[in-house]
Amino acid sequence: MKTVFLLPIFLSSCTFFAKPEQTPKANSNVKPATKEDVFLYRGLGASYLCNARAAGIEFPKAVGIAAATYAQVLSGRHGGVVATAGSKKLTNKQLFAGAEFQIITGALQFCPKDVPDDVKAKVDEALKKEKAKLSK
Numbered sequence: 001m002k003t004v005f006l007l008p009i010f011l012s013s014c015t016f017f018a019k020p021e022q023t024p025k026a027n028s029n030v031k032p033a034t035k036e037d038v039f040l041y042r043g044l045g046a047s048y049l050c051n052a053r054a055a056g057i058e059f060p061k062a063v064g065i066a067a068a069t070y071a072q073v074l075s076g077r078h079g080g081v082v083a084t085a086g087s088k089k090l091t092n093k094q095l096f097a098g099a100e101f102q103i104i105t106g107a108l109q110f111c112p113k114d115v116p117d118d119v120k121a122k123v124d125e126a127l128k129k130e131k132a133k134l135s136k
Helices: 007-011 035-054 059-078 092-111 116-133
Strands: none
Touching: 035 059, 035 092, 035 116, 092 116
């Protein structure tokens, strides 16, 4: 089975999110997602992906639904703002790409046998590039 999903989006940059779009709506109840929030959403998304794969759902569908849900929560609950990425709202594309990467790396920890080999290889390559970039 050939894995087709938005992996190339996150491979362009391993950082969690990049290039914010605009500030969130003026709402004092909307707070940026903290590291703890991101950790929780990552765990929930990875758990969903692992459970969906165990139920026989194809990887692209499972990761797509998990990433879309993660991005919707970040957008709805936090106005699309992630504290580690600054104070500006991220685009839906950025939210989805970051969510997808977070979920896949979580799944590699929790259920590595359910992640296709080609995806594992792409993640390993992306992480090596990011590590090399940080070493400079």
